[in-house]
Amino acid sequence: xxxxxxCVAIPQMCMPVLFNEISADLGLSLVQIGWIWGFxxxxxxxxxxxxxxxxxxxxxxxxxIFACSMAGLAGASRGLANDFxxxxxxxxxxxxxxxxxxxxxxxxxxxxxxxxxxxxxSGILIAGMGAGFTISSMFSATLLSPLLGGWRxxxxxxxxxxxxxxxxx
Numbered sequence: 001x002x003x004x005x006x007c008v009a010i011p012q013m014c015m016p017v018l019f020n021e022i023s024a025d026l027g028l029s030l031v032q033i034g035w036i037w038g039f040x041x042x043x044x045x046x047x048x049x050x051x052x053x054x055x056x057x058x059x060x061x062x063x064x065i066f067a068c069s070m071a072g073l074a075g076a077s078r079g080l081a082n083d084f085x086x087x088x089x090x091x092x093x094x095x096x097x098x099x100x101x102x103x104x105x106x107x108x109x110x111x112x113x114x115x116x117x118x119x120x121x122s123g124i125l126i127a128g129m130g131a132g133f134t135i136s137s138m139f140s141a142t143l144l145s146p147l148l149g150g151w152r153x154x155x156x157x158x159x160x161x162x163x164x165x166x167x168x169x
Contacts, residue, residue, distance in 0.1 A: 004128045004132065010161075011162065040091055060107040068169060102129075
């Protein structure tokens with residue numbers, strides 16, 4: 001649940017609420033914001049199948065350690081972007097690595113819990129993502145950005161949390 005909440009949902013859903021601040025800072029147009037927002041799910045399309053194959057080959061826990069670490073680095077690197085192309089590229093990388101996590105967390109849950117509990121465990125995992133979406137939308141721009149000193153530091157914080165969760169795996 002922590003993986004899907006803090007490594008996928010929260011760093012993903014913080015972007016729409018931070019886009020006003022980001023676009024003002026980087027001078028982005030609405031079209032450029034749309035491209036950045038669309039690149040996250042597009043990158044996941046490229047990796048979903050490969051993520052499952054790699055989990056079968058190397059183990060879901062190993063893949064999750066790798067994915068959480070790399071998504072943390074890529075997610076934090078979005079805060080280093082100074083222009084449209086930089087933010088577009090780092091968002092693509094973040095989506096690529098975050099795309100590893102949903103299938104692999106469900107695979108881990110399927111190995112940890114018996115068949116008669118898989119529906120409940122899947123529901124709990126999905127609820128964790130929903131909670132992450134909600135928390136991020138509510139607090140990223142209104143609380144964390146002013147508290148931390150801007151959108152860049154919000155992305156750095158979320159990246160650090162993802163890397164920490166990699167250590168928990």
